[in-house]
Amino acid sequence: MSRLTDANVAIAYEIIGRYPRPKSALIPILHLAQEQDGYVAQDSMKHIAELVGVTPAEVFGTASFYEMFKFEPVGKYLLNICGTLSCALMGSEELMHHAEKRLGIKAGSTTPDGLITLEHAECQAACTEAPCLQVNYRYRFKMTPAELDTLIDDLAGGKLADEIPSHGVLAMVRQHIPAERGVGAVAPEEVNESPEWLNGKSAL
Amino acid sequence: MSTTESTSDQVETEVVIDPNAVSLTINGKTVAARKGELIIAAADRTSDFIPRFCYHPRMKPVGMCRQCLVEVEGPRGPMMVVSCMTPVAEGQVVHTETEQVKKAQEGILELLLANHPLDCPVCDKGGECPLQDQAFSHGPGESRYVEEKRHYEKPIAISDLVFLDRERCILCDRCTRFASEVAGDPLISFTHRGNNTQILTFPDEPFASYFSGNTVQICPVGALTAKPYRFKARPWDLEETQSTCTACSVGCATVIQSSRDQVLRFQGHDNDEVNWGWLCDRGRFNFESINSEDRFTTPLVKEGTSLVPTSWSSALETAARTIRLAVSSKGANSVAILGGARLANEDARAWAMLASKLGITLHDAQLDDGLPTEVFNLPQATINDATSATTVILLSPDLKEELPVLYLRLRDAATKNRTRIIEFTTRASGLTRYAWKSLNYEPGTQVAAVNSALNDTEIAGQLSKGNVVVVLGRANLAESSDFTAQAYNAIAAAFPAATVLPVLRRGNIRGAATAGLTAGNNARSILTAASEGHIECLILLGADPLSDVPDLDLARRALAGAHNIIAVDTFPTASTLRADVVLPAAAYAERGGTTTNLEGRVLPLSQKITARGTSRPDWMIATELAEQLGADIGVESIDDLTAIDAPSQTLQVLSVAGSSAPERNSYDLRLVVSRKMYDNAVSTVTSPSLAHLSIGAGIYLNPRDIERIGALVGKDVKVSTSSKSVILTLHADESVLKGTAWVPFNQPGTDIRELMNANDLIVDVRVENLS
Amino acid sequence: MTSTYAHAPGFVAGDRPKIVTSRFEFADSYTIERYLATNGYAGLRAALSQPAASVHDEVKNATVLGRGGAGFPAGTKWGLTPQEVWPRYLVVNGDESEPGTYKDRLLMERDPHQLIEGCLIACYAAGLSRCFLYIRGEMALAQERVATALNEAYAAGFIGKNILGTKFSVDIVLHWGAGAYVVGEETALIESLEGNRGMPRLKPPFFPAANGLYGQPTIVNNVETLANLPWLLCNGSEAFTAIGTKTSPGTRMVAVSGHVKRPGVFEIINGVTTFRDLLYGEEFCGGIRNDNKLKAFVPGGGSAPWFTPDQLDLPFEASQVGPAGSMLGSGAIMVMDETTDIPAAALTLTRFYAHESCGKCTPCREGGTWLERILTRVVEGTGTDADLDQLIEVGSSICPGDFPHASNADLGLAAVPFPYKMTTICFVGPSAYAPIHSALTLFRSEFEARVTTRKRIPVTAGHAL
Ligand SMILES: Cc1cc2nc3c(=O)[nH]c(=O)nc-3n(C[C@H](O)[C@H](O)[C@H](O)COP(=O)(O)O)c2cc1C
């Protein structure tokens, strides 16, 4: 239940600055909020609404459209097992059954210790490596039930902490446009000239 | 050209081909249309109805319900397209009733009904429901959906006035589009996705829009219902008639719906010049006041200290006696009439005729809270002129609060980039977000602000680009209206071609002015005369000086000083309680006639129900009083009052006193007092659904001033002038100009008018912590 | 000889011309050092030493077909922007989510600079002054690799103000999605990029090239489409069209998944390679697993109507696959062998599209879920005969008229060519029906057996074989 920290507000402003219209920064900043709290808290949606100049209803309207945003706390690790055709053909259903048994929970819920939330996912763009899964959006390919057991043990034992950040942290590298290099975002109505390089000559 | 006799040869050469005319065929019939028009709109002019849910002619089409699919012949055979998003084209061949189209329409209706609860018998919309009607006319006849339907918590209140039943919702995007596109209050949104899509507000952030009721009207099912109407009636029991809203002077077209002689609902009606079908919530829901128990139902006369019921004949006799005595003893100048803006044109005329017959020259339909009615004599603009002008200058109150649907129209013009708004204001108004320039001024410095804007090359350039319309009204009740007049004159001097849209807000102020009820002396001199004991008889025509006159002390002294008071009114008010005679007037919807909106447009008022008790229309009261007084005004029926008012002379500029505001002491704050949509207005207070929506009394300062003062937000502070003080709760408001203080007018709680003096050019106050 | 690179999971190199995967053999292919050492940014230099219009001509001459699904030539699309309307934008579609599709992620993870260079060339040629690179939310590694590459390229002066000292200036802004398949549709992508719910816009009246992001002319191109440009500019359109066929020049990336011996992502020769080559060829998948019989395959992503062995000899050529009753789509083949439980397989796809409906169109929002429910009932063995007809009925509310399908000799079926009529805005609605229609048309007896036997057979019954 928190607003964005000052450090994150600074990042948010940097992100907003890249778009000709502030609202475009909505999804990246929602990710930032989720990175901060592990989920998107109500207060942060209100804060984001202020930052990008829309109403909280609009923020929630957009946020709730996208599956990755969670509005309640989830486990430290989100385990997404793909169930679309290619993975299903290669045994993802059995993998899911195994995961449910091993974790003692049904898909869509979180282990009592708050470590793992198990979810049924749709195609993860790794179809040739079926069955596949993601832990906090880090892939594991051609998973067997035994490998799944090891993975769960490793997560519980903290062995993968370096490789897999806790839920909410997506990319660990951010884009940064150096001020002296960036062209800068301009509202479309303020542009009415053709780009300089379209002068019929070669640029180099 | 049609006037010249011509041979057929000549005719051919004279045919003007309209470049925007398009001709297409719909189901084999030729239809004339305009370029850019949508197929569905063109089809609406034929007898072939295309079913639809998401399409609304006043909003951008989204093409999402898919119900309006038709076939258009193309190079590769017939194409299925949605007619609500496909523009007409020359020679286009459209089919709306082929097998293919019917199949698609039936299929989609079946799908829409799949998750619909079909609780029509207990649904407000049942009987007037587009889903029900179109399921009947274009549906499959039966549903094969045997699965469990979607379930949501039954109706949830999304605001004070509107309930949402998500199970009934067919997700047409009308309410949400209205909220963001038309009202500019995007507080409801689609949430979630796919089959779980629903409409919701953000938790704890209700759909608090002044226009929320429109969503109920345009919802094509019973998903949105209005609290004041829920379970009140079945549509087939409703009778209706078209009329005009008089809650303010915009003049929105309404439909009055009643059942068993009781008004149950107002709906918006689409008038292209005025309201485009929209109403504000005050105008829509204040029908409740007609049904209020508080109303006067019978004439009253004072006996001792209380008002007691009496018969019309005795009340009229008492009133006539009072007037006759006053005129005969102290002359016609000892009788004054205040009010008249609540009346229909015909009523106002009858009263004006009576006044002139008796030689009464003291009358004013405003209560010292507007501008001189000379503004109606300036070169006039219509609402459509304003919304199509290149530039609109706002020298006006916050239109969103006072003339809400005019705000919608101007907002539309600005957001669609037709019009640029230059606003002069003391704090953020509803239109500030949409204004091209919003220029702040401290009360009293309007002329300087205008002059510096006119000297700005960018602004001057914009103003020279095309038509300029000045929206002119009273922005601040705590300053002399002379400053606004001066500011206007400065604009008129620089841009003589500029026209004026006068925004005096009282319902029929323009009709009363045209009828002659404002000609003569103004309210302030009448009140002053009364307070000095010079008024023998004060007639209040639907006027409540004790609530509305900015100088409260003057109003009090005037009502105490008037020797006799005759009140013609519908409701008891602070002022009518002081009356010696009360003549109950019929309410809105209980009398017919016409009203004149702020543009001067004469619009119909319809009677739908019989008047409560023995109350009568104002014109009849005037006529009967005239009869009692032996002053025949020649009126037998309302038809005798439909005469056209004489055109008035045109002015180029307003007369001004040339006042200039004193310097403000830097410890003081200059006071701005203006209205909110919901206040203690009698029609609001007597409408239970609206009564509790007022924000309440309070004082709003810029946070930097609050810091300087060292006061605490949310706490009471002492607000004082050199002579008086009041206690008000302090609020912070970034948009209040530093050095000024804003106080909403006529709110429940402490009355700021204690500090206001009619003769002060401005009011400077000091704000301090309570010791 | 076929080789698989461990650092590029799924990718099978093979001994074929490589346009977009040439660097995949290097473990460090994603670094700027490797990129520069392997002719990196030479295509950009080549472009900048010509007038923009001639770069545009070069791309037009090469007929670079869009790789996102619709196969529209990139050069032609760029030419559809209205004259003299500024600014105009490039939006890169890296939202890869179509079931079976797996190529854009590899291109972003393994060779981000190639994509960046492609973006720059497109911006230069079409006068696009700002580029938004939209990457699917769930692809953390791709986001990191592209972010790193962008930071490197900014530092090296390849992006931003006055690129390589010229007047050409463009920013590339990295943007991630947050989990919604439909956002891959170009107008939904634009909505999403504007911070809205990713609901497609109806087109016509407006196509993005005329009225897209913020109402400005906008080019939306797929990652793979753009990744072709550096090579094209270095080698010229003649070299490009020398590979593949006249109507489908160059190469394309194809992912083959499911019941084949060696599933993988291949860069194949456009218009020439056939499905049989891919499924059975030794340099490709090497046949069906366990040498089982092929039952059916999805030729172009989950939305595509299915093929059976009858269609194996069709090449990767849109003008042949369309009349045969399906589409090439996004280059994704999903193979089902004889052990596959067809109704259950169809259900996984219908469930996908029902789940991914944006909710805008009634037929998709309501119909997709309805289809899923009926089919679930059938698969679970509680369905009735009437349910099978009802599937077709609901489907025809989404797609009225004949739905495309392949010919089948055994069933005596003649092909119904692609595309279909639809009552929805985008293809998600019809896609929920496509697998059902294919499965029911080609394998109706399996459904009938299901409604009478009422027995549950797991999808992967064959997996254990
Ligand atoms: C439902 C739907 C999903 C789509 N998903 C993607 C996608 O994930 N990636 C993609 O590049 N194109 C996708 N497309 C195609 C895009 O709309 C668009 O045609 C493409 O990005 C254009 O790029 P291209 O011309 O370079 O192929 C999708 C289309 C539809 C209708």
Ligand code: SF4
């Ligand atoms: S077909 Fe489905 S996903 Fe596509 S726009 Fe319509 S509702 Fe959305």
Ligand code: FES
């Ligand atoms: S009315 Fe046209 S799609 Fe809804």
